Amino acid sequence: MDQVHTHPPSSAAPDAARQVTALYQVHALGLVRLAVIMLGDQAAAEDVVQDAFLGLYRQWGGLSDTSHALAYVRSSVLNGCRTVLRRRSRYDRTVFAEPAFESAEARALAGEEHREVIAAIRKLPDRQREALVLRFYLDMDEDEVAEAMRISRGSVKSATSRAIAALGRMLREGS
């Protein structure tokens, strides 16, 4: 039997849930990838991103400019990753755990060289790690990194430069 469910067009404006969900659909994968780089654990990364969007949803009415929503979520994701890493560092010392890959194939694709670099990145202090990843993974310029991390451009510059120097040392020592 036919089931016809047609409605006339509606001009109702999208509500907060729709807008936040639409934003999630477009940006969640990229933000989870960013969080996985920071945390090495997809489940934890997804939790952080979910929490960030939940926070956005709760704050939606208070945002003066919703075009800043992505920047808000990105900052929340960075903060969330920082919290997870600190909690791990304090309680179970798994900060430097191997990244959790989806499959053995993915693990093989990542390669030993990449795992070594990622392990070194995770040993960096919070600010240096975030600046480095935003700068070279997301290819943000210094102003954009400064906005995402809510620090000055000069601080981004010094954090990035220290991170590169520290990483260079760690990779040389490891090889």
Place this chain on the structure above:
Amino acid sequence: MTVEDRVRSATRAIAGAVHGVRPLVLPEVQPRARTRHRWRLWMAPVTAAAAVIAIAVALVIVRDFRSGQPVPPVNAASPAIPAYYVALNNALSQNSPDQVVVGDTFTSARLATVSPPAHSTFVGMTGAADDRTFVLGAQPFPFSPRWWPVEPRTWYLLRIAPGTDHPARLTRLPIPATPFGLEVAGMALSPDGSEFAVALEPNTSMNLGPELLRIYSVATGALLRTWTGPPSNVGWGAYLGRDNNTTLSWLADGHTLVFDYGAGVRAGVRMLDASRPGHDLIADSRPTAWSLALDACSRPVVTSDGKTVVCAATTGATGGTCSGEFREYSTATGKLTRTLYRYQAVCGTDGEVLWVSSSGNALIGYLNIPGAKPGKSSPVVGVITQGKFRPLSFPLASGAPLPDGVAW
């Protein structure tokens, strides 16, 4: 290799191993009320005036639709862009089931809104070559976020008749629901709308068995053919609440299926003659020369003449923006034959081919372009032809349709 290059390479490799995320779960609470600003007070009448103008324009368009006989379908052999599409109205959330909108590609008019049957939500769609016949996939609603991708899909036929009093008619198809535990990795309706192909992939965490490719009769729901192969795991695309509807497709000959297979040494685009006997997805299909390993291109779409692969890629970063490209490759040689369109893209966000003409001369693409301010992005969908991009507008709650959330 510099330290910076090693960081780029390693972080992208790690990020590339993430293929899907679970759906967003929002609580049943209202967000805080927005503070009213003075400038918004005079925005209200301006918005109302704009709405009146929009309604007037829409009425003219609707009058054109209603004035005569049903609009004839686009010739399936023509490279012209299909006149009508079906799209998910909104991004799927736990708060409400997703409807689909039947729309006019060029006027942005909405012909109909189709609600899913009770206790279900739409999650996928694919169209025949006549731009009037679609198969829609639905899953139970409310759904469990944990089991969301692997919930059974039931199938519906949507026939649209623009210009009539019943522009959309939804019918439950007799095709059996997909088994719990299998994800829909691809679906495609044959050009004449008589056969429905669906690729099913075991959920990686459940490890239930092989990859399946099945063909059903749309008229009777009978299972016509089944092929099996090792699980693909990658290459079918990320699951974001919309079932993949581009990487499995039929060629215009009506019997060749093309699919993107992601696993191991067999990774790449393969062609399968569905009219010949067989059951082994890999042994019975032949690889094209195009492989994901050749290029960092997103999900490939094969033109219905079988000669080219069209896909999108993002390269070279400068100051937070990258160069986005829609490219065309030969299936015979695997080589780049032309760049269809170049644009300034947001790094880390590939474009997507949503539809392509039989020869590749025209396509509908999804692009993530930089927004008005640094670090902001804006998804747009439009027609790409002769190196030019013409944006389309859609009467959807989500604005632009999302990849896999629209079918032409």
